Amino acid sequence: MKTITTTEALADYCARAATFPYVTVDTEFLRERTYYSKLCLVQLAVPGDDDKEDAVLVDPLVEGLSLEPLYALFRDEGVVKVFHAARQDLEIFWVDAGVFPSPLFDTQVAAMVAGFGDQVGYETLVRKVCKASLDKSSRFTDWSRRPLTDAQKKYAIGDVTYLREIYEFLKAELDKSGREKWVKEELSVLTDPATYDISPREAWRRVKTRTNSGRFLAVVRELAAFREEFAQSRNIPRSRVYKDDALMELASTKPKDIAELGRSRLLLREARKGEIADGILAAVAAGLECPSSDLPEVESDGREKLQVNPALADLLRVLLKARCEEAGVAQKLVASAAELDLLAAGKKDVPAVKGWRAEVFGKDALRLCKGELALGVKGSSVRVIVI
Missing domain, CATH: 3.30.420.10 (Ribonuclease H-like superfamily/Ribonuclease H)
Structure with a gap:
């Protein structure tokens, strides 16, 4: 060759x-x-x-x-x-x-x-x-x-x-x-x-956190932004600057000087001095000083506040499986479990009911939610019945 x-x-x-x-x-x-x-x-x-x-x-x-x-x-x-x-x-x-x-x-x-x-x-x-x-x-x-x-x-x-x-x-x-x-x-x-364009200011959204505290998230945002910028400028992996667990530790302990930074259990040795250490301390300070009006919020799809009808959600899953098998399309490509829950809670603005997905599943899903369709079984097949 x-x-x-x-x-x-x-x-x-x-x-x-x-x-x-x-x-x-x-x-x-x-x-x-x-x-x-x-x-x-x-x-x-x-x-x-x-x-x-x-x-x-x-x-x-x-x-x-x-x-x-x-x-x-x-x-x-x-x-x-x-x-x-x-x-x-x-x-x-x-x-x-x-x-x-x-x-x-x-x-x-x-x-x-x-x-x-x-x-x-x-x-x-x-x-x-x-x-x-x-x-x-x-x-x-x-x-x-x-x-x-x-x-x-x-x-x-x-x-x-x-x-x-x-x-x-x-x-x-x-x-x-x-x-x-x-x-x-x-x-x-x-x-x-x-x-593909990664904004350092948005890098914090990839870090898994267990709190919705705006002040904590502000520190996470600044630490993640510094890490992203530093990694990009040196063309090194993010983990070579500091890993997510170290970032979360820093956001919790909020070190104010090199001495406090040195007490970190998870920070790499190279990050406890020089440019990275200076960047960490500056990021923590910036997060603590962030105006209340600029505090970040975790984006939510609202599912935790939704009144999901569990029976309807189960029926939507059956409908999805049946329609995808009939059409010969991967279920994962048509609708996610989260989208089915949103539909079962009365939400209609989801990708599963738009574009080509509407032809395969979305139109029938909306009709099922309105009570215009029913599901039955004949042998091993699921049948869609118009009411």
Whole structure:
């Protein structure tokens, strides 16, 4: 298999790829030691025969190689870019170049729409669609080390060669069922910059807390914001600055000086001095001095205050299962347990009753809530009865 190591060779391949209706794409990366993913390998394949080098590896770690020819291909609206579980791949390209592949096709999303279950894995699709198996021995290797072994190359190229057959199969299924627009609705989230742009000021929302105290949350917010900014600027993992348990301890003890900071049980040694220590003390002080009008509040979906009708919630679950089995769609993709509870409490503004989900489940769910539908059983099947 061919490995591309120059910008010129990449440009030649991408120019050829632009003559095909689609190109399959995958990446190998590392994130254990950095804040941003380190791109280590890009795999590409066009329809054709592997023996003719229609599938290639691109080595972005080679000095002087530019990925701009690839990004130009990503912007080419005449070529569908096919990924499996694209979110992390898209984040890499968005952070690196501010580009999203368009048009995009994600085989994991398509498989969920086509009835393969919740978040179906690539290996499962290879087995079911291609009737083949993958060698998983290189899955957790260090992709930043060079030279790559033959086993690594074989594993990596398999992520785009089988993807061609999977894409063609799923596209045919979607064309047959008319559900391609369902996939496009789901992919709009993946190509929204807000999905990947992390605001340090909002980083506190990812920290699990057990209190709704505005003052406590203000300290958590400042500590999380400092950690995010520091990790981003040094390109190191958040946990290398301090972990969530240490952050929560600091928000509880609220150290005012280095001596008090030194009494922390959970803080890393490196964080007890220098820039991190100064940042922690400044963050705690800022949280304590935060005006009452700017104190954060935990966003709630209101479920704890809802009067959920448990019998109706159970009926909605039965309806969801029945409708999804009938339509051949993953239940998880249509509605969450939280949404069912909201519906059972009289709320109607939930994703499960909008867009393509309304066709599968939402319209019937609302009618069930209004008492316009009933559920019955015939044999092993659930029947929907119009009242």
